[in-house]
Amino acid sequence: MSIFPEYRPSADTFTDHLARTRRIGLIPLFLSLLLIFSMPAGPGPGLWSALGTALGLHLLLFGASRLPSVASPAPSGSADSWFPPLLYAVQTGFLAVTAVLLWRTLRDLGHPSSLAEEVIFYILLVCFPVHRLIRSTAPYEEMSPKQVRRELFLRYFKRSLTVILFSLILTDLMRDPGGRINQAGLIRAIGLWVVTVLFVLGCVTFFVERAFFSAPGPQPGRSETAPPGAS
Numbered sequence: 001m002s003i004f005p006e007y008r009p010s011a012d013t014f015t016d017h018l019a020r021t022r023r024i025g026l027i028p029l030f031l032s033l034l035l036i037f038s039m040p041a042g043p044g045p046g047l048w049s050a051l052g053t054a055l056g057l058h059l060l061l062f063g064a065s066r067l068p069s070v071a072s073p074a075p076s077g078s079a080d081s082w083f084p085p086l087l088y089a090v091q092t093g094f095l096a097v098t099a100v101l102l103w104r105t106l107r108d109l110g111h112p113s114s115l116a117e118e119v120i121f122y123i124l125l126v127c128f129p130v131h132r133l134i135r136s137t138a139p140y141e142e143m144s145p146k147q148v149r150r151e152l153f154l155r156y157f158k159r160s161l162t163v164i165l166f167s168l169i170l171t172d173l174m175r176d177p178g179g180r181i182n183q184a185g186l187i188r189a190i191g192l193w194v195v196t197v198l199f200v201l202g203c204v205t206f207f208v209e210r211a212f213f214s215a216p217g218p219q220p221g222r223s224e225t226a227p228p229g230a231s
Contacts, residue, residue, distance in 0.1 A: 002084075002137075003084055003085060003088065003133065003136045003137055004084040004085075004087070004088055004136050005084070007083060007084035007087045007088065008075075008079075008080040008083065008084055009069075009070045009075035009079045009080060009083055010074075010075050010077075010079075010080055017087065018061075018065060018087070021061065021087060021090060021091050021094070022058070022061065024091060024094050024095070025054060025057060025058050025061070025090070025094045027094070027098050028050060028053075028054040028094055028097040028098045028101060029051070029054040029055065029058065031098065031101050031102075032047055032050040032051040032054060032097075032101060033051065035047055035101065035105065036048070036051065046104065047101075050097050050100065050101055053093065053097050054094065054097055057090050057093045057094060057097075060086075060090060061086075061087070061090050064083065064086055067079070070083055088129075088132075088133070088136075092129040095128075095129075096125055096129075099125060100125070103121055111169070111172065111173075112172075113169075113172075114168065114172070116168060117165060117168050117169065117172075120161050120164060120165045120168070121165060123161060124158060124161050124162060124165065127154055127157065127158040127161070128158060130154060131151070131154040131155060131158060134147070134150055134151050134154060135151060148211065149211040149212075152207050152210055152211045153207060153211070155207075156203040156204070156206060156207040157203075159203055160199070160200045160203045160204075163196055163199050163200065164196060164200070167192055167193060167196040170192060171189050171192065171193075174188060174189055
């Protein structure tokens, strides 16, 4: 199975993707440093872990990209097999550290996340890279029906969870210090959750229709290189 062929050292796009990954890695690095120096009581182990992880990923990427099989003018074929998964893993690590830092910062700013929010956040943290990996294995029109259903499920599953997570956060913001929602806020909360439920039901409907009642492959008027409605 070939994943991310554009990440192969022999590909013309390799240098651009490598440089873009390094730039992405600067975000968790500087964000963790900013949070470390802005903590009045001093940083906790979580921030030091985030900084160490970001630095470690940078060093891993730097060392791997300097190997002769990768950095030579004519990279060896073996590098084409192991470097794309490595670059994907490093990208995923950078994005995961950034997401966790932002999520923890939200909590430190006074938003006490519930257990449901924590569970949904970490499920999404896994779903996004898994979905990206599935979409990279083959063009949409070349996927088997089983692969198409798996891709569609993850697409609509993560959309539904993202909307539910934002609705939970917005509902918490409507609560007073005692944890209650007043009458005006209750009307807004009901409206918010009606829209959320309708959106989730729409995702379920689209998944069932496209996964079980539509022929796999590109739809008329859609791009031939990407799944319809992919995000």
